[in-house]
Amino acid sequence: MNRYIYNISLFASLTLILLTGHLGVSAQKLPNIQQTNLRAPANIKTDGRATEWDNQFQAYNRATNIFYTLSNDDNNLYLTVQAVDEDIIRKIISGRVSLTINKSGKKSDLDAIVISYPIFDSKNKPVINLKDKPKIVPGSEISLHKADSFMYVNNKQMTDRAKMIKVMGIKTLDTLISVYNEDGIKAAALFDNKMSYTVEMAVSLKLLDLSVNDAAKFSYNLRLNGVAMDDVPGINITRAPNGTILSIDIHKDQMLPNGQGMTVPTDFWGEYTLAKK
Numbered sequence: 001m002n003r004y005i006y007n008i009s010l011f012a013s014l015t016l017i018l019l020t021g022h023l024g025v026s027a028q029k030l031p032n033i034q035q036t037n038l039r040a041p042a043n044i045k046t047d048g049r050a051t052e053w054d055n056q057f058q059a060y061n062r063a064t065n066i067f068y069t070l071s072n073d074d075n076n077l078y079l080t081v082q083a084v085d086e087d088i089i090r091k092i093i094s095g096r097v098s099l100t101i102n103k104s105g106k107k108s109d110l111d112a113i114v115i116s117y118p119i120f121d122s123k124n125k126p127v128i129n130l131k132d133k134p135k136i137v138p139g140s141e142i143s144l145h146k147a148d149s150f151m152y153v154n155n156k157q158m159t160d161r162a163k164m165i166k167v168m169g170i171k172t173l174d175t176l177i178s179v180y181n182e183d184g185i186k187a188a189a190l191f192d193n194k195m196s197y198t199v200e201m202a203v204s205l206k207l208l209d210l211s212v213n214d215a216a217k218f219s220y221n222l223r224l225n226g227v228a229m230d231d232v233p234g235i236n237i238t239r240a241p242n243g244t245i246l247s248i249d250i251h252k253d254q255m256l257p258n259g260q261g262m263t264v265p266t267d268f269w270g271e272y273t274l275a276k277k
Contacts, residue, residue: 030060030067033268037275040071040078046202048158048190050080055196057082064088064224064266072205072274074212076184077101079201081222086130088224089197091262092189093118093128095225096166097199098267101208102219107269109219113169113208115201116225117187118162119176126157133195147193155190162189170207183207205274212274223267 041052050057057067057080067082079099083089098116102109120126134146164176165187173183184204191197205211210218238247 030057032059032061032063033270034058034068034070034272037273038069038071039275039277040073040076044071044073044078046078046186046188046200048188048198048200049192050082050198050200053080055082055192061222061268063268064222066222066224068222070220070270070272072212074205074277076202076204077208077210077274079199079222081199082196084194084196087262089128089130089195091224091227092197092199093120093126094227094262095265097201098166098221098223098225099201099203100221100223101203101210102221103209103216105217105219105271107219107221111169113203114167115185115187115203116166116168117199117201118158118189119164119166120161124161126154126161128154128157130195136193144193151191151193151195154195158189158191173207210274212276215273217271217273219269219271221267221269223265226265227262 036058038058044052053069058069060067065083065085065088067084069078069080071078071080081092081097083092096116096118098114100112100114102112104111129150132150134143134150136147137143163179165179165181165185167173167175167177167185173185177183177185179187184207186202187200189197189199239245
């Protein structure tokens with residue numbers, strides 16, 4: 001085992017270790033940013049499944065390596081995000097997806113609303129097995145059964161532990177609300193049997209102070225928050241009681257080969273106008 005103890009003065013250089021990687025998935029022939037507004041299907045559900053869209057998305061963003069679709073009906077704004085790259089899935093689970101809505105259309109809007117999910121207790125985070133996912137063999141019911149079972153085990157962790165949504169910028173709501181809230185915000189995240197990871201959010205247009213009768217364009221931001229260094233596999237950090245870093249212990253054999261800069265936040269901006277019937 002290769003083991004190195006780094007002085008805390010070298011802490012900043014650790015990010016460089018994680019900046020190599022690969023995309024690992026075909027982006028198909030999709031735009032980088034969604035180009036049009038879209039009415040949500042009548043059967044849309046915020047359940048962590050992209051079945052309403054038949055797993056077809058409006059864009060594939062190369063800055064964040066996620067597929068996504070933004071849509072609306074007369075009552076809600078809907079976001080569906082899907083990740084298929086293992087490193088990006090880990091980044092989302094550890095750091096969450098944040099959707100920012102700037103009604104003014106300005107990126108610097110001080111009244112922006114931010115919805116983030118999934119939120120886990122730091123002492124009760126899921127341990128998701130992505131390396132051993134079964135392969136589905138066409139025509140093999142046994143392989144399909146194994147894949148479904150594997151999906152179920154991992155999804156149970158998600159549903160048992162992802163119980164909170166983080167909300168910023170809505171004065172009438174607390175910073176953390178339950179996924180079972182009746183305040184007009186819903187969120188869910190699940191794996192399918194190929195272990196693609198889908199995160200969905202629904203936000204009441206009333207909470208956003210938006211209406212389909214107003215054709216004003218607004219700005220949105222999608223952000224994959226960086227993973228805390230303490231959560232990166234192969235990096236063990238010793239801290240003093242006050243949180244000061246005393247040493248960093250790196251086990252190269254435990255580190256992910258394609259970290260894709262997991263500690264570095266990635267994001268992008270787009271514009272959207274609510275779609276009428």
